[in-house]
Amino acid sequence: MAVELKDLTKSEENYSQWYNDLVMKAGLAENSAVRGCMVIKPYGYAIWEKMQAELDRMFKETGHQNAYFPLFIPKSFFSKEAKHVEGFAKECAVVTHYRLMNDPDGKGVVVDPSARLEEELIVRPTSETIIWNTYKNWINSYRDLPILCNQWANVVRWEMRTRLFLRTAEFLWQEGHTAHETREEAIEEATKMINVYKKFAEEWMCLPVIVGHKSPNERFAGAEDTLTIEALMQDGKALQSGTSHFLGQNFAKAFDVKYANREGKLEYVWATSWGVSTRLMGALIMAHSDNNGLVLPPRLAPQQVVIVPIYKGEEQLAATRVRMEELAAEMRAKGIRVKIDDRDNVRAGFKFAEYELKGVPVRLALGQRDLENGTIELARRDTLTKETVAQEGLADRVEALLEEIQQNIFRKALDYRNSMITKVDTWEEFNEVLNTKGGFISAHWDGTPETEQAIKDATKATIRCIPLDAVEEEGTCIFSGKPSKCRVLFARSY
């Protein structure tokens, strides 16, 4: 598996090809026989499992429980919330039949025309409708609230154009769906969960994100407010990495979900939904990788440390093997995920390149010289530096180093992201920055959907978010010149 990654030229058209190349060569995923769908390979899935595990832990820590709702949604459910159906109608997979039969002409198998469903089933693009149809039966009184459920599932959105992890026809995600007594409680929930996502992105993925509100144009179909975490990729494009929606009473009204409040009066329930998907894998890859391949944050790396023996002949291999096992045991005792690669059909140099491609944070090389001197070669993926260190105290050293690497990757991404937020005050500047530098552009906007649309049509840039921490500031809209009270973040995005 000799692998040569194309040169990563940031902000160039070939970035997406480079990304594709990397995803496939690192063994994360590949395109499948079904158009737009993706095969997640074992190594990619192992990283996703690490993400899942931590997210799941965080959800439970915030009082949520897992549940599972059906893959198929009756078509009629969709039409109950007008904006929701409008938002998703164009990208739904529809089940119309339930049986196949042998082709009468003997040419394989055909759909049995007599097995047509009375009501078509939609393969869920998101589960609000089926869940609210269910919640209706669960909720009678304020004593039944809140309901705090999460589901890990796959969803299908029939996108015209797809990209591995970033946009696939089918993807894996989690979707939280909660029901509350009051508006305030629901808003608090939506805010709480976007902050869970922020924490996860930054502390586990080393991915700095900006939390903010979506503009009305970019809001989730059926939501009153959409909160988002926006990340920046190395080519200067933004990536919406997670969302949390305050749904108001829209779905409660659509599915007639009322509860008896503390005064005995019937009221509609307040709702939220929130989700992150395998798109986070794309974010992870695009945020940190370099020309040698992936760079994985230690906390998410399936293997945090790999030990490679350097040897001549069986005897030396046996000797290094013994020592490698001892060192690995010490590290494993500290909970470090260590792999010993004693394959003898590929050479050490090949392994070095391979683990760099796969983003393993720490690589150790143990040879005859080291056995004699009590040393070992230690290389770190984030900086691509290596040094020879004592075997004595190795486990402690590696444990500390993994933490340092975690911090360093985040810091590097944060510095880059911060350097890519540009304040502009004129339309000329806006275009100039967008076309030369990219990244986030902090600018005044008059608050109208029309202006946002016009800017998008002119530049392909959209409002990524209105940051939560935006300060009030008098200004004029870069496009319309009308007055504005705060800056918003624009960017081209995935």
Next chain:
RNA sequence: CGGGGUGUAGCGCAGUCCGGUUAGCGCAUCUGGUUUGGGACCAGAGGGUCCCAGGUUCGAAUCCUGGUACCCCGACCA
């Protein structure tokens, strides 16, 4: 759905314009040997409905017609 491109061994490709030995190269695989502190080398071997269908021709990977699949760029979107 528009614009462009590509289908030849497991992967990456040349050959196609201008039809003519047994369809070729690199990587991977297998065998043997030599190697081994950054992607080893030598020798040998195996592996092909040249995307599909039809046509032209003594003869088609190559020319013609139709189909089909995938990739890239747009529109759409997490």
